[in-house]
Amino acid sequence: MSATPQPSTPALANAAALLHSGTREYLSFKLGSEEYGIDILRVQEIRGYEAPTRIANSPAFIKGVVNLRGVIVPIVDMRVRFQLDDVQYNSFTVVIILNIAGRTVGMVVDSVSDVLELSGEQIKAAPEFNGAIDATFITGLGTVKQGDVERMLILMDIESLMKSPEMGLMDQITH
Numbered sequence: 001m002s003a004t005p006q007p008s009t010p011a012l013a014n015a016a017a018l019l020h021s022g023t024r025e026y027l028s029f030k031l032g033s034e035e036y037g038i039d040i041l042r043v044q045e046i047r048g049y050e051a052p053t054r055i056a057n058s059p060a061f062i063k064g065v066v067n068l069r070g071v072i073v074p075i076v077d078m079r080v081r082f083q084l085d086d087v088q089y090n091s092f093t094v095v096i097i098l099n100i101a102g103r104t105v106g107m108v109v110d111s112v113s114d115v116l117e118l119s120g121e122q123i124k125a126a127p128e129f130n131g132a133i134d135a136t137f138i139t140g141l142g143t144v145k146q147g148d149v150e151r152m153l154i155l156m157d158i159e160s161l162m163k164s165p166e167m168g169l170m171d172q173i174t175h
Contacts, residue, residue, distance in 0.1 A: 025039075066095075
């Protein structure tokens with residue numbers, strides 16, 4: 001009897017769980033020309049973009065903080081974090097307010113698309129990139145068919161990404 005190999009990272013463990021689970025809901029959003037999805041249960045609210053108060057010596061992707069009903073919320077620009085070209089703020093730019101490990105953090109994206117239900121059959125495991133691309137926080141690829149058009153959705157483990165040491169958020173987030 002052989003043992004089932006265990007996934008080596010939290011994102012891979014989540015991907016394995018997704019592939020064998022029932023239907024889940026994802027909030028889809030755009031960063032550049034790509035569409036991403038995150039677990040809707042991590043989303044607290046969606047707000048229009050407002051310029052945050054800058055924090056000295058913070059990384060470029062941390063735009064600053066905003067006061068959200070008495071809670072100081074760090075704002076991460078995912079477009080800068082993923083090194084996208086031509087980052088612009090316009091009427092479609094939004095901040096997705098997330099609840100990560102009991103803490104609140106904001107994530108700037110180009111636009112929010114919709115909430116999608118994906119079954120296990122619609123989610124494929126993320127490909128391995130042999131270190132050329134950091135796919136640590138990609139849990140899978142979702143396929144959504146609307147009429148004759150099929151869209152690919154890059155599913156992210158947003159909690160693992162926000163809690164990662166390179167983000168440096170867990171020491172900065174305060175309530």
